Amino acid sequence: MIELEAVTKRRGEREAVSDLSLRVAEGELLALVGGSGSGKTTTLELVNRLLETDAGVVRVGGQDVRERGPAELRRTIGYVFQGVGLFPHLRVGRNIGITCELLGWDAERIRDRVHALLEAMELEPALADAFPSALSGGQRQRVGVARALAAEPEVLLFDEPFGAVDPPTRDRLQALVEARKGTFTGIFVTHDLSEALRLGDRVAVLHEGELQQVATPAEILAAPATDAVRAFVAVGRAAAGRYRETE
Amino acid sequence: MNELPTLLAAHARLALAALGAAVALGLPLGILAHRRPGLGRWVVGVASVIQTIPALALLAIMVPLLAAVAMPSIGALPAFLALVLYGLLPIVQNTLAGLEGVDARVVRAARGVGMSDRQRLRMVELPLALPVVMAGVRTATVWTVGMATLSTPVGAPSLGNLIFSGLQTRNHRSVLIGCVAAAALALVLDGLLRLAESGARPGGSRARTLAPLALVATIGVAALAPLASGAGGSPLRIGAKTFTEQYVLAALIEASAREAGAEAEVVSSLGSTVAFDALADGAIDLYVDYSGTLWATVMDRDTDGVTRDEVLDGTQEWLREEKGIELLCALGFENSYALVMRGDESLESIDALAARAPELTVGGDYELFERPEWEALEARYGLRFAEERAMDPSLMYEALARGDVDVIGAYSTDGRIAAHGFAVLTDPRQVIPPYDAVLLARPGLSAERPVLVRTIEERLCGAIDAEAMRELNRLVDAEGQSPVDAAASFR
Numbered sequence: 147m148i149e150l151e152a153v154t155k156r157r158g159e160r161e162a163v164s165d166l167s168l169r170v171a172e173g174e175l176l177a178l179v180g181g182s183g184s185g186k187t188t189t190l191e192l193v194n195r196l197l198e199t200d201a202g203v204v205r206v207g208g209q210d211v212r213e214r215g216p217a218e219l220r221r222t223i224g225y226v227f228q229g230v231g232l233f234p235h236l237r238v239g240r241n242i243g244i245t246c247e248l249l250g251w252d253a254e255r256i257r258d259r260v261h262a263l264l265e266a267m268e269l270e271p272a273l274a275d276a277f278p279s280a281l282s283g284g285q286r287q288r289v290g291v292a293r294a295l296a297a298e299p300e301v302l303l304f305d306e307p308f309g310a311v312d313p314p315t316r317d318r319l320q321a322l323v324e325a326r327k328g329t330f331t332g333i334f335v336t337h338d339l340s341e342a343l344r345l346g347d348r349v350a351v352l353h354e355g356e357l358q359q360v361a362t363p364a365e366i367l368a369a370p371a372t373d374a375v376r377a378f379v380a381v382g383r384a385a386a387g388r389y390r391e392t393e
Numbered sequence: 394m395n396e397l398p399t400l401l402a403a404h405a406r407l408a409l410a411a412l413g414a415a416v417a418l419g420l421p422l423g424i425l426a427h428r429r430p431g432l433g434r435w436v437v438g439v440a441s442v443i444q445t446i447p448a449l450a451l452l453a454i455m456v457p458l459l460a461a462v463a464m465p466s467i468g469a470l471p472a473f474l475a476l477v478l479y480g481l482l483p484i485v486q487n488t489l490a491g492l493e494g495v496d497a498r499v500v501r502a503a504r505g506v507g508m509s510d511r512q513r514l515r516m517v518e519l520p521l522a523l524p525v526v527m528a529g530v531r532t533a534t535v536w537t538v539g540m541a542t543l544s545t546p547v548g549a550p551s552l553g554n555l556i557f558s559g560l561q562t563r564n565h566r567s568v569l570i571g572c573v574a575a576a577a578l579a580l581v582l583d584g585l586l587r588l589a590e591s592g593a594r595p596g597g598s599r600a601r602t603l604a605p606l607a608l609v610a611t612i613g614v615a616a617l618a619p620l621a622s623g624a625g626g627s628p629l630r631i632g633a634k635t636f637t638e639q640y641v642l643a644a645l646i647e648a649s650a651r652e653a654g655a656e657a658e659v660v661s662s663l664g665s666t667v668a669f670d671a672l673a674d675g676a677i678d679l680y681v682d683y684s685g686t687l688w689a690t691v692m693d694r695d696t697d698g699v700t701r702d703e704v705l706d707g708t709q710e711w712l713r714e715e716k717g718i719e720l721l722c723a724l725g726f727e728n729s730y731a732l733v734m735r736g737d738e739s740l741e742s743i744d745a746l747a748a749r750a751p752e753l754t755v756g757g758d759y760e761l762f763e764r765p766e767w768e769a770l771e772a773r774y775g776l777r778f779a780e781e782r783a784m785d786p787s788l789m790y791e792a793l794a795r796g797d798v799d800v801i802g803a804y805s806t807d808g809r810i811a812a813h814g815f816a817v818l819t820d821p822r823q824v825i826p827p828y829d830a831v832l833l834a835r836p837g838l839s840a841e842r843p844v845l846v847r848t849i850e851e852r853l854c855g856a857i858d859a860e861a862m863r864e865l866n867r868l869v870d871a872e873g874q875s876p877v878d879a880a881a882s883f884r
Binding site for chain 2 (some may be wrong): 320
């Protein structure tokens with residue numbers, strides 16, 4: 147369970163996130179959408195203490211995150227980074243198992259876990275010994291997801307993970323996440339409405355740091371609550387409409 | 394060249410010790426500078442300022458600094474400290490640049506997967522910064538090995554001994570051997586570090602990283618070997634300043650000590666005041682200085698109108714009472730500054746020179762124009778030259794012969810005066826003080842090793858006249874003999 151209660155984060159003069167309250171239930175995947183600068187990534191970073199709140203409380207599993215050391219907290223929260231952020235000097239297997247290593251797992255357990263994850267992410271076991279530079283963009287994203295899953299985290303955070311891959315690859319990656327839904331509690335940040343609608347149990351829309359609406363995908367489409375949500379949905383619809391016309 | 398292995402070992406020992414300390418200090422400083430940018434600018438600023446000090450000056454300034462805090466001011470310590478300071482900048486700067494160059498997204502990922510600050514540094518930032526850090530270490534290696542040749546004048550033996558003494562005695566082979574050996578050492582160390590670095594890159598192996606580093610360590614250990622074997626008994630340490638006569642005299646003293654059954658070694662190419670300070674500190678046991686030099690520069694006395702005996706006696710008394718240094722005896726010759734011109738243009742006396750001086754250029758060693766007796770010459774004869782040019786003493790005879798300068802402040806026993814057919818101007822007003830060559834012993838030496846000191850006195854005191862000294866100098870300067878060979882031909 148992830149809870150944000152009246153959270154504000156200032157970036158210089160302006161509030162990147164203002165007075166935000168959100169609750170992600172156990173086993174739920176919340177899709178967090180919004181345009182550039184809407185505060186999506188900031189919100190994620192407040193959950194695992196890559197950033198500290200200026201006001202309000204963040205709780206993971208019912209506990210205020212400030213009661214836990216940042217490094218120790220982050221080892222229990224899987225994070226899939228925008229642009230992946232694999233360690234270029236470490237082999238794929240070591241990249242995947244890095245959090246397990248930090249948690250002090252023994253080598254054999256890490257090796258087994260890495261192989262299980264490679265298989266789950268539909269990657270060749272031999273890739274464990276490759277360096278990230280040898281992988282395709284889609285393969286790197288899969289490794290990024292595997293790394294986030296490795297230490298069996300309570301909570302998973304996705305920061306626009308599939309923004310930079312081609313559509314067929316993105317579809318397969320989304321299917322991988324979709325297939326695991328229900329096994330973890332998480333927030334999936336994206337600026338792509340269709341991705342949010344596909345993956346989110348509920349969708350939260352942020353605009354300029356303020357929460358506009360939290361609702362199921364159907365409700366978002368049927369009854370957008372604010373102009374900002376309406377605009378977001380309209381752009382998505384228009385794109386889908388144009389696509390249909392050309393069929 | 395039988396001293397090459399010893400000097401090479403001393404050189405490697407000094408350079409590697411300094412390099413190791415520079416890395417041990419520079420790496421944490423670079424990391425600190427990265428973590429605290431305010432402090433970082435400071436650290437890099439200070440290191441840069443140190444870098445702007447000429448290497449030779451940095452070495453020389455260590456001597457009085459160390460003496461001021463009662464540390465051994467001569468030998469390995471000042472050289473080591475100067476080399477460490479010099480090696481710091483590239484290491485600090487490259488560590489900082491390397492860490493700053495690590496992709497911010499990768500740093501964020503390292504935090505995100507749950508690394509502590511220390512783990513992030515060890516597992517991600519340092520490995521990724523390594524090529525840049527190692528480039529800094531390699532730069533420092535080449536600088537340190539090169540600059541170690543300059544540690545000779547502060548009394549730390551190195552390949553610089555071959556270069557300094559070779560330049561003074563016109564032994565170009567010795568200069569070349571010193572340079573080539575230093576360059577080879579720098580290249581070998583640089584190459585090994587490059588190998589270690591490439592082994593540490595992604596896809597490298599531990600063996601390929603550690604094997605070259607082990608070789609570097611082996612060179613360091615091998616360089617320590619002569620220390621261990623030479624530890625028996627304490628050899629007599631004989632100082633020599635940076636010119637031919639000093640090398641020959643040191644070789645003569647060394648030979649006498651060996652005849653008396655004592656171990657002896659020459660600490661050569663010491664700076665002029667470095668040699669005196671070294672003797673006062675007990676860092677060397679014996680060396681030859683000149684009464685007039687001591688009188689004018691160390692004792693700061695007036696040089697006008699004093700007699701040879703007054704200077705000799707006054708110096709002896711002052712050294713004993715003020716410094717505890719024993720002036721054992723005069724060797725029997727004077728070596729004073731002498732104004733010298735090309736024989737065909739010579740003007741007989743300094744009086745005659747004074748009239749022509751405004752059209753002429755005078756050359757002298759680095760000290761001459763700052764010395765009190767030069768001021769006295771200017772004052773008493775009204776000497777005013779068109780230009781004063783300070784240069785290395787090994788070059789000034791050639792400069793006069795070529796006509797680059799018209800007059801030089803030469804040394805009266807120098808073999809090159811006769812070899813070039815130069816003429817010495819007379820000093821009718823007796824302004825240039827008498828420069829008796831005198832044998833000095835460190836405080837307490839005569840009491841500790843009376844037999845040895847007496848043997849050396851019997852062999853050398855009053856035994857070398859100006860004619861003999863000039864001949865010995867000529868053997869080295871004109872005939873190309875080594876100082877040791879020239880000394881062996883004495884008597």
